[in-house]
Amino acid sequence: MIRLHPSPSTLLAFSLSLLGAACQAPEQAPSSPQRVENADLGIAIAALPEAFEVETNRGTDLRLTAPGPNGAGTVEIEVGPTGPAAINLPAEAKAMQPYFESLTNGQYFGNLELVAPMGSAFTARGAYDRDDGRVGEIRVFALHPLQSRLLTLAFVYPDGESKERMQQLATLLGEIEGLESLPTSEASEVPGD
Numbered sequence: 001m002i003r004l005h006p007s008p009s010t011l012l013a014f015s016l017s018l019l020g021a022a023c024q025a026p027e028q029a030p031s032s033p034q035r036v037e038n039a040d041l042g043i044a045i046a047a048l049p050e051a052f053e054v055e056t057n058r059g060t061d062l063r064l065t066a067p068g069p070n071g072a073g074t075v076e077i078e079v080g081p082t083g084p085a086a087i088n089l090p091a092e093a094k095a096m097q098p099y100f101e102s103l104t105n106g107q108y109f110g111n112l113e114l115v116a117p118m119g120s121a122f123t124a125r126g127a128y129d130r131d132d133g134r135v136g137e138i139r140v141f142a143l144h145p146l147q148s149r150l151l152t153l154a155f156v157y158p159d160g161e162s163k164e165r166m167q168q169l170a171t172l173l174g175e176i177e178g179l180e181s182l183p184t185s186e187a188s189e190v191p192g193d
Helices: 008-023 091-092 096-102 161-171
Strands: 036-040 043-045 051-060 062-064 073-079 107-116 119-130 133-143 150-158 174-177
Touching: 036 051, 043 119, 051 091, 062 161, 073 161, 091 096, 091 107, 096 107, 096 119, 107 150, 107 161, 119 161, 150 161
Parallel strands: none
Antiparallel strands: 036 043, 043 174, 051 062, 062 073, 073 150, 107 119, 119 133, 133 150
């Protein structure tokens, strides 16, 4: 029978390894995604995707930012007025062509249909020059989840990142849900901020 006798330095190294492992701080549990609500727009972002941060959420102004390899992009979320007529999402997207082409060195790249949890949505994509450089823009047109209103997401980002930004925008769109508004008697009892 062969017996191994570790050297004192081996025992010391092994003891220090065990002590180090026992003294390590426990790993932080990942925080749950942030829920963002905007009562004026009647929407909530159920779980803000990791890429985004809230820049502004006041009144009807809901703006998010997302970092990227060439700089941050900005998403503005808008809700149109309630209308009696049906909203034609493909026409809304197609109407962006003259807008993009009217901008400095503007280009229109067409539109696509997306399927989101809230239903079909249509995109319009273009690029143009601004004072701070060339940017790409994707607009998404969808129906508000609970109301007869147009929901628009406009994502402006440094040019050349459209694939990554489209993915970020699709993920964000998948998290948008309708926010039930309070009945007027209850809403009047809620203190202002």
